Amino acid sequence: MSAPGAGGAPPRAARRIPAVAWVAVVLAVGLAAGTLVALAVPSLLGPPPPGAGPTGPFALGRASGVLSILNATLIAALLFVYARTYVETRARFALGLVVFLAALFVQTLASSPAIFGAFGVRPGALGPFLFLGTLFEAIALAVFLALSLV
DSSP: OOOTTSSSOOOHHHHOOOHHHHHHHHHHHHHHHHHHHHHHOGGGGOOOOTTOOSSSHHHHHHHHHHHHHHHHHHHHHHHHHHHHHHHHHOOHHHHHHHHHHHHHHHHHHHTOHHHHHHTTOOOGGGHHHHHHHHHHHHHHHHHHHHHHHO
16 A cells, blocks of 8 residues: 555545635635626516615615525535535434525525515615625625535
8 A cells, every 4th residue: 555645646635625715616606696696687686766876775685685695505505515414424413404504595595685576575674684684694604614614
């Protein structure tokens, strides 16, 4: 048997992509998907109210839409990580995380501004608060994914 790195395949740890790189890829994919949805399907967010400019609640609603797609992407990545962990270990804790993340995924999609717009509902004055909640959720999910990949 050859020593690690002595002409054979590199050790498994050397082949691993760093967690930060995976999180960056998931963030890039989520932001790109959210931006595409916001740009390609503006009708999902509803027409801007009369006199709405590039800032204000309408703009925050669009930003919340982008962030909600990002959050769904982060949750999907976490679902993959913990489903794989459950399959490999049969740990009940990993199964519990899969169930929780699946529920969080459905909640994230159901509370997306894109879904609100599809049903003709506007967040109204709640727009800034929805944006803040969605932003903090994105930060927490990115940290959770990074910690889960270490």
